[in-house]
Amino acid sequence: TPDHAEPASARHVAPDEPRATPGQRAAAEAVLRAAAAVLETGADGAGGVAQAEVLRAAHAARLDGLHRAAATAVAAVNGLRAARAADPAYRLADLAGRLRELLATVHRLPSATGAELTALRGTARRAYAPEGSLRLHGLFCEPVVTAGGHAGAVAWTADPEGRLHTVSDVAPGGPARATGAADRAVRLGDTALTHRRLASEGLVVSGATVSEDGRLGAGAGVRAVRARGAGWHEDPLDRLWAEPAADQAVRALSGHRHGLLFLDLVITGAVREAAGDCLLADCGGVAVRLTAADDHPALAYRENIRSLATCPGTPLRAIARLIPAPHARAGLLAVTHPTEPGARLDLGLDRLQRADLPPPAPHHPPGGAASDPAVDQAPVHLLRRRVHQAVSGGRRMLALDRDAAADARLLRRQGLATAADLLGTLHAAAADRDRDTFGRLLPADTAHFARSWLAAAVYTEELDRALCAAAWGAAV
Structure with a gap:
């Protein structure tokens, strides 16, 4: 009978599934x-x-096999240290x-099973699987400078599939x-190709091993x-550009191809933003804002933009990397040379000179070309x-906020009822402080506030992803 029915979680979890x-x-x-x-x-x-305390918990989690949570916790502590040190990065x-x-990882892990549990646990070391022989074609070379004090270069290649x-x-x-690593030989077999040369040439690899x-x-x-x-x-390589940009954006939001987009563009101008100018281009009728993939002044991205x-x-x-935003936006990594057919530029390493640019000419956008109007964006920023x-x-920042009710009403008027409810719940959790018999404040329920914050953060991320996909022209 319905009164004796098992919970849904019990019905769908096999007894032998790992927990x-x-x-x-x-x-x-x-x-x-x-x-x-x-x-x-x-x-x-x-x-x-x-x-x-976070690092101690991360260490204990790593000892228990929770490598993903441990690595994320360490990254969070590095972010806290950067914030308190006023690090420009x-x-x-x-x-x-x-x-x-x-x-989200530690909240979901206790009830996860199967493949989800494996993903939430993570791995201690990157695993490599035998792949046999590979025929690789170079795409581009990307300089890497991390906030954690690491730097180097990554050569990107593609196989015939x-x-x-x-x-x-x-x-x-x-x-x-x-910049120096880009001109060093790749650590792969006995080849003398540098990362920069590999990005424009090819490689035949036998006995290859490849990570996930x-x-x-x-x-x-x-x-x-x-x-x-x-x-x-x-x-x-031409087939990489054959897929519509909207489909690529949807896949990139799911982590496909490391978030890379392969785009055919027509430059239409520049747009001034608070963080600096970015390139405006038309991509099949979609106005795309292209910004520097890395703002570090030692790299050539900003100057080339x-x-x-x-x-x-x-x-x-x-080739660009998708930047989730309510408008079509990506970080520009590499382009074909503006005046030399067949040549390509790694925008983080190569620097465009005046002689590399075509002569200035009046530009008349073709019919149907995209402009960059002020988009009526959903007020998810609230x-x-x-x-x-x-x-x-x-x-305390949220407990003292007096504009929450007005913002919730605005969200509701814009059709974002869930966002309004989450905003109200978040502020209620922030202001929820009970008192004892003598009127003294009791310790705060930090777990309740964290769950309310997590719900708002996850919703915001998912809404941003949906708006981003729509901005690229995908059906949502």
Whole structure:
């Protein structure tokens, strides 16, 4: 009878499916408490004691096999340290994203099973699987400078089936190492190709080993020899650009191809933003904002963006990395040369000179070309701002907010009833402080506030993803 029906979770979980061990559940709970304590005070109040508690919980989680939670916790602590040290590379959105991922991982882990549990646990080391022989065609070379003090270069290649493979050389160092590593020989077999040369030529690899994310292993049994590469307009690389940009954006939002987009563009001008100018281009009728893939001044991205903006009407074939936003936006990585057919530019390494640019000419956009009008965007920023305020200033920032009710009404009028409810719940959790018989404040329920914050953060992320897909022209 219905009165004796089992819960849905019990009906759909097989008895022999693996579950988190008691030790893993306890470790996840410890990480959750430590992360909730950080949200309670925010980055402004998360000093050495709070950071040490997160690191202690991360260490215990790693010992219990929760490698993903441990790595995310360490990344969150690095973000907290950057925030408190006023590091120029610090981004509040990045720290909020790390805390969201950390809380979501440990919140879901106790009830996860099967493949989901495996993904939430993570792995200690990257696993490489035998792949046999590979014929690779170079795509581009990307300099890497991380906030954690590592730098190097990554050469991106593709096989005839369109799968992406990378050869990287990233180690402790500064920006000088990023540009220097691009001119060092790749660590793959006996080939003398540098990362920069590999990006424009080809490679035949035998005995190849490949990780799940496409990184090529450099074991003793791997052999590699130089081969002819393919141009971006030649088969098989040309097929990467055949997929519609909207479909690529949807896949990139799911992590497909490392978020890379292969776009055919026509430059239309530049747009001034708070963080600097970005390139405006037309991509099949969609106005795309193209910004520097890395703002580090030692890399050439920003300078090349400014140079390309002076050439409206110039067609380019480009590789960019999707940046989730309510409008079509991507970080530009590599493009075809504006004046030399068949040549390509790695925008982080090569610097465009005036002689490389086509002569200025009046630009008349073709019929149906995209402009960059002021888009009537959904006011999701009202909820996102509260999510970020909690990360920065903690519970007290939201408890004292007097505009929450008005913002909730605005969200509801715009059809975002769920966002309005989450905003109200978040503020209620922030202001929820009981008193004892003598009127003294009782300890705050940090777990309740953390769950409310997590719900708002996850909703904001998913709504941003939907708006991003719609901006690229995908059906949502």
